[in-house]
Amino acid sequence: MISSAEKLNHVSEVGIRRLVDAFYAKVRLDPELAPIFARAIPGDWQPHLTKMYAFWSSVMLTTGRYKGNPVVKHLVIPGIHPHLFERWLALFNETSSELFDDGVSEEFRAKAARIAESLKLALFYRPDRPWPPESTR
């Protein structure tokens, strides 16, 4: 754990790398998320991490470095479930708070929450079923 004085006070490519690396280290140890990710990324994690550096760079620094279709990527993940997004967000928020000061951390958390919600809607929303789908847990 780093002290509050050492926390990053702005968004940078270096900060994004630290966040992504620390976050996915937690994911890979998490009882709920680890098995899902292990199936989706059975081999070398570096290509995924590199893609996530680019994604967050695009989102936080508007660099346009990431180009992809995350909805389609998530559609084919076996075992993906709405409640896993909550777990993902909790770990992401925790990691972001550990590395960045409150203002920057909140910027990351706000983006992550909106993107998670829109991915959830894209993957699971059906007009004929209740939303949010908590009852299906």
Add this chain to the structure above:
Amino acid sequence: MTYVVTDNCIKCKYMDCVEVCPVDCFYEGENMLVIHPEECIDCGVCEPECPAEAILPDTQPGLESWVKLNAEYAPVWPNITIKREPPADAKIFDGIANKFDQYFSANPGQGDQVMKTNLAD
């Protein structure tokens, strides 16, 4: 919940948004762009990039007709990911109110395809 392109894009079409969008969800009409609601991940990167301030969150009240229009045309207009020169008269039309009734065109724009063909020539 996604972002939508609204009235002030019409005949301005600056296209700054298409370069920053991480998921390439902009589609091009003859004189405006729209966002594909099923592809947008609500990251909000495009909103401040638009010089015409034409991109808004669909949660904002009063945008129902634009939500419908984006959803209707995104599947039929070509995808655009590469910015081109905006229309020469873009600045003249920037800020004019209610452009839809007078100027909206349902015709597709050229999208990226024409660019790629040109590059290959």
